[in-house]
Amino acid sequence: xxxxxxxxxxxxxxxxxxxxxxxxxxxxxxxxxxxxxxxxxxxxxxxxxxxxxxxxxxxxxxxxxxxxxxxxxxxxxxxxxxxxxxxxxxxxxxxxxxxxxxxxxxxxxxxxxxxxxxx
Amino acid sequence: xxxxxxxxxxxxxxxxxxxxxxxxxxxxxxxxxxxxxxxxxxxxxxxxxxxxxxxxxxxxxxxxxxxxxxxxxxxxxxxxxxxxxxxxxxxxxxxxxxxxxxxxxxxxxxxxxxxxxxxxxxxxxxxxxxxxxxxxxxxxxxxxxxxxxxxxxxxxxxxxxxxxxxxxxxxxxxxxxxxxxxxxxxxxxxxxxxxxxxxxxxxxxxxxxxxxxxxxxxxxxxxxxxxxxxxxxxxxxxxxxxxxxxxxxxxxxxxxxxxxxxxxxxxxxxxxxxxxxxxxxxxxxxxxxxxxxxxxxxxxxxxxxxxxxxxxxxxxxxxxxxxxxxxxxxxxxxxxxxxxxxxxxxxxxxxxxxxxxxxxxxxxxxxxxxxxxxxxxxxxxxxxxxxxxxxxxxxxxxxxxxxxxxxxxx
Numbered sequence: 001x002x003x004x005x006x007x008x009x010x011x012x013x014x015x016x017x018x019x020x021x022x023x024x025x026x027x028x029x030x031x032x033x034x035x036x037x038x039x040x041x042x043x044x045x046x047x048x049x050x051x052x053x054x055x056x057x058x059x060x061x062x063x064x065x066x067x068x069x070x071x072x073x074x075x076x077x078x079x080x081x082x083x084x085x086x087x088x089x090x091x092x093x094x095x096x097x098x099x100x101x102x103x104x105x106x107x108x109x110x111x112x113x114x115x116x117x118x119x
Numbered sequence: 120x121x122x123x124x125x126x127x128x129x130x131x132x133x134x135x136x137x138x139x140x141x142x143x144x145x146x147x148x149x150x151x152x153x154x155x156x157x158x159x160x161x162x163x164x165x166x167x168x169x170x171x172x173x174x175x176x177x178x179x180x181x182x183x184x185x186x187x188x189x190x191x192x193x194x195x196x197x198x199x200x201x202x203x204x205x206x207x208x209x210x211x212x213x214x215x216x217x218x219x220x221x222x223x224x225x226x227x228x229x230x231x232x233x234x235x236x237x238x239x240x241x242x243x244x245x246x247x248x249x250x251x252x253x254x255x256x257x258x259x260x261x262x263x264x265x266x267x268x269x270x271x272x273x274x275x276x277x278x279x280x281x282x283x284x285x286x287x288x289x290x291x292x293x294x295x296x297x298x299x300x301x302x303x304x305x306x307x308x309x310x311x312x313x314x315x316x317x318x319x320x321x322x323x324x325x326x327x328x329x330x331x332x333x334x335x336x337x338x339x340x341x342x343x344x345x346x347x348x349x350x351x352x353x354x355x356x357x358x359x360x361x362x363x364x365x366x367x368x369x370x371x372x373x374x375x376x377x378x379x380x381x382x383x384x385x386x387x388x389x390x391x392x393x394x395x396x397x398x399x400x401x402x403x404x405x406x407x408x409x410x411x412x413x414x415x416x417x418x419x420x421x422x423x424x425x426x427x428x429x430x431x432x433x434x435x436x437x438x439x440x441x442x443x444x445x446x447x448x449x450x451x452x453x454x455x456x457x458x459x460x461x462x463x464x465x466x467x468x469x470x471x472x473x474x475x476x477x478x479x480x481x482x483x484x485x486x487x488x489x490x491x492x493x494x495x496x497x498x499x500x501x502x503x504x505x506x507x508x509x510x511x512x513x514x515x516x517x518x519x520x521x522x523x524x525x526x527x528x529x
Contacts, residue, residue, distance in 0.1 A: 028437065032459075035440025039452040040474050046444045 001082040003044050003110045004089040009073035011102035029097035037081055037092055047079035073104065080110075127166055130178060135162070135258035138186050138222075140230035143255075145190070145220055148237055149287045151255070153193065161186040187220045231256065232343050232350070233293045239308040242289040247282030248311045249318065254279055257315075257336040266326055267318060267333060301349055309358055309414070312341050316362050320369075327373055334369070338362050357405035357414035363398030364421035367391040379518065387427065395425045416442035420454075432461035449477055453486050465490050481509035485519060496526050 018026065037043045052074075056064045076098070083089035086109065093105045135158055142154035161182050175181040238251045253259040253267070265275045296304045319333025341359050344350040371389035372380050402418050419438045423431045439455035452475055460468030469490050477483035484506035491499035503523045507516050 028433075031437055031440040035436075035443055035455060036471055036474070038440070038443035038447060039455050039471070040476060041447045041452070043444060043447070 001042075001084060002112075003080050004083055004086070005108045005110060006047075006079045006081060006089075006093055006096070007075060007106040007108065008077040008079075008096070008098050009104045009106070010076050010098065011073060011104075026097060026101070029100075033095045033097055034079070036095065040092075042082045042092060044080040044082045047077060049077040050075060076103070126174060126178060127162065127169075130165075130182065131162055131260075132258050134179060134182055135159075136256055137227045137231065138183070139255055139258075140234040141220065141222060141227055142186070142190050143234065144230045144293050145194070148291055148293055151283060151286060154190075155255075157189050157193065158186055160189060183222050187222060190220050228343065228346065229295075230293070232347055233295050235308055235340060235343065236295055236304060237286070237291050237293045239304075239311045240286075240289060240291045241304075241307050242291065243282065243285050245310065245314065247278065247285055248307070249314055250275065250278050251282045251286070252311055252315060252340070253333075253336075256340060259336075263329060263332075266329055267322060267324055269324060295347070295349065298349055302352070305344070305350060305352065305354065308344070309341075309354060312337050312344075313358060313414075315340070316365070320365055330373075331369060334362065334366050338366070353405045353408045353410045354412045354414050356401045357412060357418045360398045360401035360405055361414055361418040361421050363394045363401060364418065364425050367394035367398065367425055378514070382424070390425055398422060398425070411445075413442060413446050416445065432458055436462050449475075449480060450482070453477070453480075453482055456486060457489075460490055465494050469494070479509065481506040481515065481519075484509065485522075488519070488522065492522070492526055499526055 034043065034046060038046075058064065081089060081092055083092060086107065089107050093107050096105045098105060138158040138161070139151070139154045142157060143151050146154055164185055165178070165182055169175070169178075235252075235256060238255060239248050243251070250264065253264050254261075259267075261272050261275050261279075265272050268275065295301070316334055316337035319330045319335075319337065322330050322333065324330060338359070341355060341362065344355045345359060367390050368385065370391065371385040371387065372382075374380050398418070398421070402422060405415055405418065416438050420435055420442070423434045423438070428434075436455065436458035439451060439458055443451050443455060453472075456468055456472045456475065459471055469487070472483075472487055472490060475483060484502040488499045488502035488506060491502060493499075500523060503519050503526075507519050510516060510519075
């Protein structure tokens with residue numbers, strides 16, 4: 001099993017247009033999807049949902065407001081799953097509820113570093 | 120004559136553990152067998168003496184005195200040996216033992232709590248912890264332990280012997296760990312309490328009285344932790360809530376033959392409301408602070424099982440989702456899929472079940488057998504047959520056959 005990082009992006013659709021009921025349903029869908037991966041023992045780290053508080057730092061002390069100034073799609077969260085292959089990781093990612101609301105999931109392999117400096 | 124025959128086993132269950140804990144604390148854990156012998160001897164003396172002379176006015180005090188005197192004799196003999204003989208061998212000698220045996224309520228309680236931490240030490244394998252807990256902390260006889268584990272006395276004696284060896288080899292002190300270590304050490308203690316409870320709740324033994332005793336003992340041990348401010352943590356409260364909720368359904372989940380009644384077939388009027396109320400009390404206490412453990416989620420799941428709320432399966436499913444994200448276990452994965460069926464129907468649950476990769480578990484095939492019943496009876500029967508071939512338990516086989524017969528009648 002290898003780790004794959006999932007990067008979730010919204011299509012720029014602001015979440016606050018959702019009704020409380022829609023919001024609740026979306027949360028339930030997320031939990032069911034994550035729970036389903038965890039039930040297969042393929043969740044490595046449930047990761048983080050990212051808030052809109054933030055900014056981007058650049059050289060020469062330049063700070064751009066908000067985390068989404070220059071990218072069309074907002075990064076909304078990360079999670080790490082376990083899979084044998086990229087295909088299997090894709091299969092697991094397919095159920096992600098963000099896909100139903102125009103968002104995307106980027107599936108990325110992880111470079112395993114050899115941390116054993118003693119050798 | 121009749122009176123002491125009933126009295127002695129009752130006293131044994133209540134007092135054996137207290138005396139052994141106090142004596143072991145004075146002798147040191149390496150002499151735990153000596154403590155057990157002295158206490159057993161005191162009970163034997165009681166059985167002989169009371170049969171002839173009648174039961175004394177205060178039987179507990181009588182037992183304490185007999186055990187105390189023989190412990191003091193032992194210590195005197197030992198100290199004599201240490202001072203007369205060992206000093207010739209060793210230059211630096213300090214007497215190893217105090218001779219005072221303190222049988223105050225406070226010391227009995229403290230000794231038991233300390234003994235719990237000593238037995239539930241990470242160096243001791245979990246199986247040995249359970250056996251020792253039943254013997255030393257719960258005062259179960261070898262026969263009762265053998266019955267609970269569906270094995271014979273010889274096996275239990277061997278298991279306990281090996282467990283005591285481990286205790287000696289690991290040089291574990293009888294003490295409550297310092298505050299800085301409690302959170303880490305308490306995990307092993309809670310695991311043992313939890314396993315002890317499960318042993319009673321899910322045991323294959325048909326002895327329902329014994330099974331109930333196991334559950335009650337687990338709750339009693341957990342209560343010792345709650346009584347001490349240093350160990351009265353949210354996790355301990357959550358485990359207590361979990362056990363209260365589960366045991367509230369004890370009467371409804373076993374039929375008159377000691378066989379398990381499935382949740383959907385249980386008579387909810389038999390659920391014990393007093394225990395449910397206690398569960399709520401401890402669950403509220405568990406919610407204080409920021410710590411969320413698997414016990415919190417399991418307690419919440421057990422809570423929803425005791426309600427008749429329409430949306431309960433929705434809550435159960437969501438809590439299983441969270442529990443699995445915190446820690447995976449095959450049982451939680453299977454139960455989550457059952458909750459998924461209750462909320463979204465069989466088709467979705469079957470798809471998810473078949474992804475679980477638990478083909479070697481009979482419970483997995485039982486679940487699929489259940490889900491396929493009424494959808495594809497042929498497949499249901501195939502899964503039930505596989506389940507039968509995978510389990511060794513005759514109780515399980517019988518229960519599965521019952522479900523197969525039901526399909527034939529559909």
